[in-house]
Amino acid sequence: MPANSFKELEKENSKQFDEREKRVRHNVNHSMGFFHFIGDILELFLPKLVSIFVNVTGGNGPKQERKQDPEGGPSTDGDGLRPKYPNTH
Amino acid sequence: MTRNITLTISDEEAVTEYIATQNQKYFDVLYTRYSSKIFGKCLSILKDEEKAEDATQEIFVKILLNLSKFSGKSKFSTWIYSITYNFCIDTIRKGKKDKSILVEDMTNEHDMAEDGIEDRFLMEMNVKRLKVVLEKIPVTDKAILLMKYQDDMSIKEISGILSKSESAIKMKIKRAKQKFKRIHKEIYTENLNSI
Structure with missing residues (x-):
């Protein structure tokens, strides 16, 4: 007589999974691959879509900060490297 | 290599490593340990092999998508069995209204x-x-x-x-x-x- 029939039942049920094991694993991997693909697409294009939506609805989009030269020189664009007025330096 | 990992790594370590690296071998460790048990439980509750197979698949996808929510407060086995039981109970209730x-x-x-x-x-x-x-x-x-x-x-x-x-x-x-x-x-x- 088994010590715990519930455990025996679990073993019995688990045995029936052997033939299905590979198929389920493949399907799970396939589903996860699909979700990752969708995630990658969203990660890549969502910022662009938001930007387009903002522009279409009349927004100005992200503002670029202008930096003032502490020594009183001309202000530069957001990247801070390129002078706003070339040929003045 | 995977066989060695299966023997040595704990469930919680496999979860942490999978979240950090998304490496398939850590998923394989968890799948090998729990897939047949989850199927067995689904079969006990749903009483149909096809339904149990579909449920096992959906439960594993659910587990993987929510893996980052596993806080480690309970044992990993308890956490995945809770997902399994709740999924099966919901399935039965939906079916029987x-x-x-x-x-x-x-x-x-x-x-x-x-x-x-x-x-x-x-x-x-x-x-x-x-x-x-x-x-x-x-x-x-x-x-x-x-x-x-x-x-x-x-x-x-x-x-x-x-x-x-x-x-x-x-x-x-x-x-x-x-x-x-x-x-x-x-x-x-x-x-x-x-x-």
Whole structure:
């Protein structure tokens, strides 16, 4: 007589999974691959879509900060490297 | 390589590594350890191999998508079994439009009349009979009995999974055992004393 029939039942049920094991694993991997693909697409294009939506609805989009030269020189664009007025330096 | 990892790494380590690296081998470790057990539980509750296979697949996808939510407060096995039981209970309830809840409520009064049942009665039963009786009892009672006797979960763990108080769970276990014994008696009346 088994010590715990519930455990025996679990073993019995688990045995029936052997033939299905590979198929389920493949399907799970396939589903996860699909979700990752969708995630990658969203990660890549969502910022662009938001930007387009903002522009279409009349927004100005992200503002670029202008930096003032502490020594009183001309202000530069957001990247801070390129002078706003070339040929003045 | 994967075989070595399977033997040495704990569930929690495999989860942490999978989240950090998304490496397939860590998923394989968890899948190898739990897929057949999850299938077994789904089969016990859903009573259909095809449905159990589909459920196992969906449960694993759910587990992987929610892996980052595993906080480590409970054992990993308890966490995935909670997803499994709740998924199966929801599936049954959706299919039957909550008939199981009605059956459960209707049988409560009758059950209250009976008294405590020894665990030995359930645990030493013939597996075939156990299977037959489990198929006849409501899904929540079946899930509770499986959690207690198959997964050795504590009252606290079961109460966490089913979102009920510990005293409510104790009462539910008692009622589930009483229902089990009554149904067993109905089916195997003449052989009851021989178990």
